[in-house]
Amino acid sequence: MVGHKVGLTSAAMQEQFGIDQPDSGLLLDSMAVAGDRVLPLGDLLVPRVEGELAFRLGTDLSGTDVSERVIHDAVADTFLALEVIDSRYGFEGLTLADSVADNAACGRFVLGAAVPGLVPELGGEHLTLTVDGMVAACGFGRAVLGDPIRSLVWLVQRLAVFGTGLRAGDIVLAGAVHASLPLGAGQTVVVGSPRLPQAVLHVA
Numbered sequence: 782m783v784g785h786k787v788g789l790t791s792a793a794m795q796e797q798f799g800i801d802q803p804d805s806g807l808l809l810d811s812m813a814v815a816g817d818r819v820l821p822l823g824d825l826l827v828p829r830v831e832g833e834l835a836f837r838l839g840t841d842l843s844g845t846d847v848s849e850r851v852i853h854d855a856v857a858d859t860f861l862a863l864e865v866i867d868s869r870y871g872f873e874g875l876t877l878a879d880s881v882a883d884n885a886a887c888g889r890f891v892l893g894a895a896v897p898g899l900v901p902e903l904g905g906e907h908l909t910l911t912v913d914g915m916v917a918a919c920g921f922g923r924a925v926l927g928d929p930i931r932s933l934v935w936l937v938q939r940l941a942v943f944g945t946g947l948r949a950g951d952i953v954l955a956g957a958v959h960a961s962l963p964l965g966a967g968q969t970v971v972v973g974s975p976r977l978p979q980a981v982l983h984v985a
């Protein structure tokens with residue numbers, strides 16, 4: 782396990798699936814699409830893609846009373862990320878229970894290069910997703926719970942209910958800033974933003 786995803790953190794995603802609260806799942810190293818690796822679409826069922834912000838923690842975090850200040854200090858790196866979501870149940874009529882039972886629909890993820898520390902004012906960071914060079918979606922960081930750092934607050938509080946927490950080194954995907962898009966064979970998907978290195982996904 783290399784970390785966690787938080788999903789359904791933006792109005793766009795909640796409206797797309799008709800679910801009114803976030804959920805979370807685990808990131809496994811087998812889900813990471815590294816470097817220039819090409820993702821075979823045939824490995825997935827009903828893949829969709831999303832642009833996100835992501836974090837790597839420098840220290841452990843736990844507890845129901847965790848503050849945003851503590852979380853600010855715990856972030857070691859900030860990234861752009863692409864998440865490929867997928868569902869054994871299909872996305873048509875997806876329920877919260879389906880999503881939770883299916884690891885919050887996490888299929889694969891790609892990280893851009895890390896920027897050290899917590900990049901300030903991420904709410905104002907504008908993410909643009911292109912598919913084969915054409916702008917396909919965009920959104921501000923603030924689409925995620927008003928500030929993407931709140932995804933970490935939500936996750937730490939959620940894990941505390943189960944008596945666990947985040948560990949130093951964990952990657953956390955904060956959630957899509959726009960509604961997800963279907964992912965097609967042969968596509969190249971890029972998420973970019975003004976202050977963060979882009980994340981790129983090539984699909985076979």
Ligand SMILES: C=C/C=C(\O)C(=O)O
Nearest residue numbers: 788789794886956957
């Ligand atoms: C159903 C999946 C939701 C997400 O992955 C998200 O909102 O980021």
